[in-house]
Amino acid sequence: MAEGVKYKDLILQADNIFKAFEQEFERFARFRTGVGLEDVTLKDAESLQANLNDLRTRHTGKKSAFASVKKLIGRVGQEDRAAFGQHVQSLESEIERALGETDEVLKALVSAGRLERERIDVTLPGRRPRRGHLHPITLLRQRIEDVFVSLGYAIEDDREIETDYYNFDALNIPDGHPARDAQDTFYTTDGFALRSQTSTVQIHAMERRTAPLRMIAPGRVFRRDTPDATHNPMFFQVEGLCVDRGITMAHLKGTLSEFVHRLFGPDVRTRFRPSYFPFTEPSAEVDYSCFKCGGNGCRICKGSGWIELGGSGMVHRNVLTAVGIDPDVFTGFAFGFGIDRMSALMYKLDDIRLLFENDVRFLEQFN
Secondary structure, eight states: OHHHHHHHHHHHHHHHHHHHHHHHHGGGGGGTTOOSOTTOOHHHHHHHHHHHHHHHHHHHSTTSHHHHHHTTGGGSOHHHHHHHHHHHHHHHHHHHHHHHHHHHHHHHHHHHHHHHHTOOOTTSOOOOOOOOOOOHHHHHHHHHHHHHHHTTOEEOOOOSEEEHHHHTGGGTOOTTOTHHHHTOOOBOTTSEEEOSSTHHHHHHHHHHHOSSEEEEEEEEEEOOOOOOSSOOSEEEEEEEEEEETTOOHHHHHHHHHHHHHHHHOTTOOEEEEEEEETTEEEEEEEEEEOTTTTTSOOTTTTTSSEEEEEEEEEEOHHHHHHTTOOTTTOEEEEEEEEHHHHHHHHTTOSOGGGGGSOOHHHHGGGO
16 A cells, blocks of 8 residues: 555646646747747747757756656555656656757747848849059159159069168178268167168169169168158158160269159159269259249248159269179269159148058049
């Protein structure tokens, strides 16, 4: 009799556990069939799926109440053990079936919702990327390169970090020379320096190609200048070099005159003023008549009628000797000017720092 009472108590315990499951499962009941679920959002389906997994763990996990009842099967009397085991097994099967059917429906809802969210309509017009444009310095640099390429010059480029030899010594600026102060640059702890002029490219080109050669070297250079409306510690420069037999100052004047004619028009005039540079002798500053007022005086040329182009001169014998070119056989001329200032003049900028501030409102004007 005692064994029978125990059997009935266990049956009742199993039934109560099943009823507790049914009560919790009631909120999922409508999802077993998969019908009438058009109003279920992806977010709701994902949340219900997570709740269903929690429900599965509570009622079928190793520590669930149902698992505890299953452990008691062996303690039931032999005559009732089979019936009790079948009863418990049928309840467990019903729980697993209810959870499984609901899980399949929720998985389908989640999958369909995610597919719809990530769907791409290939028939829709694409989003056209915003079209960029070249920087004003790059635009002017390309115009300068086009002019010199048409005159038979090659475009050379090289490293921006140089040794002291290429940045100064090879350009006839030995240690202690006063010209080093004007071209003071930024140095590294390993004895290297950011180039203060693209003349370093000329030295590499003459060592590599020897004479005769014609080339220009546009690129960035660095000097320890305090930034203001006309100065920047980093700026763009272009330098030119021509070395051959019989090159004279007349060739230099003709080349630069042709350059400003092609860049600003045939009526622009040039003039040369004596100057000094360690790497050229004789040396001259080059001016050209104002392209805006024709030499009459305006705001761009500050009323003088002339605009400074840059420095120039005949390549110094010491420079040719340093790169292994015989100065008694070959002569040459060199010139250089800043692209930033010329760009500021052409685009009527009051401050060259505008070119480097990356303000889209400013750059959009050059589209």
